[in-house]
Amino acid sequence: xxxxxLHLPTLSVQEGDNSIINCAYSNxxxxxFIWYKQESGxxxxxxxxxxxxxxxxxxxRVTVLxxxxxxxxxxxxxxxxxxxxxxxxxxxxxxxxYDKVIFGPGTSLSVIP
Amino acid sequence: xxxxxxxxxxxxxxxxxxVTLRCSPKSGHDTVSWxxxxxxxxxxxxxxxYEEEERQRGNFPDRFSGHQFxxxxxxxxxxxxxxxxxxxxxxxxxxxxxxxQYFGPxxxxxxx
Numbered sequence: 001x002x003x004x005x006l007h008l009p010t011l012s013v014q015e016g017d018n019s020i021i022n023c024a025y026s027n028x029x030x031x032x033f034i035w036y037k038q039e040s041g042x043x044x045x046x047x048x049x050x051x052x053x054x055x056x057x058x059x060x061r062v063t064v065l066x067x068x069x070x071x072x073x074x075x076x077x078x079x080x081x082x083x084x085x086x087x088x089x090x091x092x093x094x095x096x097x098y099d100k101v102i103f104g105p106g107t108s109l110s111v112i113p
Numbered sequence: 114x115x116x117x118x119x120x121x122x123x124x125x126x127x128x129x130x131x132v133t134l135r136c137s138p139k140s141g142h143d144t145v146s147w148x149x150x151x152x153x154x155x156x157x158x159x160x161x162x163y164e165e166e167e168r169q170r171g172n173f174p175d176r177f178s179g180h181q182f183x184x185x186x187x188x189x190x191x192x193x194x195x196x197x198x199x200x201x202x203x204x205x206x207x208x209x210x211x212x213x214q215y216f217g218p219x220x221x222x223x224x225x
Contacts, residue, residue, distance in 0.1 A: 034213050043117075043203050043216035044156065089155050100169045101146070101205075101214060103155035 012110045019077040021107045023090035026071060030092040034101070035064060035075045039086045047075070047088075077109075085111045115140065117206050117217035125223045126194050134189040134220045138206030144168075145187040146214060147179060148203040156203055162187050191222075199224045 013019045025033075031052040036044035048059045050066050050073075057064050063076040073090050087106045094100070118137045126132050138145050144163045148156035158171035162181035181187045185206075191198055201221050205214035 036216075041218075043205075043218045046213045046215060049213050091155075100158055100161065100171070102158065103148075105155050
């Protein structure tokens with residue numbers, strides 16, 4: 001069935017270090033993946049996305065890696081800042097399900113000043 | 114350019130009542146999806162509206178219904194409220210080109 005899960009529910013990193021948030025998915029039909037950031041009291045904010053025909057995509061201070069062989073997705077944040085503290089969700093989408101997006105349970109990232 | 118907007122921001126209801134939540138999509142977006150987010154969990158897909166029709170539906174009972182208007186705005190209606198309906202209700206809009214959905218700030222519903 002469709003399932004998106006995260007290995008680590010919480011992550012604490014020192015300011016300036018790099019952060020890596022991992023995500024596992026079980027549906028091999030998923031072909032579009034999105035990372036969202038959600039701060040307390042706000043809606044999820046789009047960070048970066050990647051389609052299944054790519055292995056890596058870079059944005060501003062963020063990189064998403066996709067390993068389809070083991071159904072694994074990761075979000076790397078370079079030079080983590082206090083403003084990066086939030087809950088991060090990976091989400092998957094299957095083309096045949098239009099825009100039905102399945103979210104994982106989330107990882108809470110805490111940045112230590 | 115306004116993003117996705119939702120109203121109201123907070124709402125308190127009692128069991129058995131009915132509630133209507135509203136959403137205006139981001140400019141240029143024609144598809145609206147609704148999600149329920151319980152505390153400490155990821156958003157759960159309720160349904161999606163496109164061209165004023167429900168196109169996709171998640172695992173939610175018929176008490177949850179919706180509507181999309183010609184200007185692409187949308188409403189979520191929940192009848193016969195239960196205590197378990199207390200959650201953050203999120204609206205997300207997207208373009209016709211299967212790109213990422215953009216979320217509004219949500220409506221926090223408390224059922225007493």
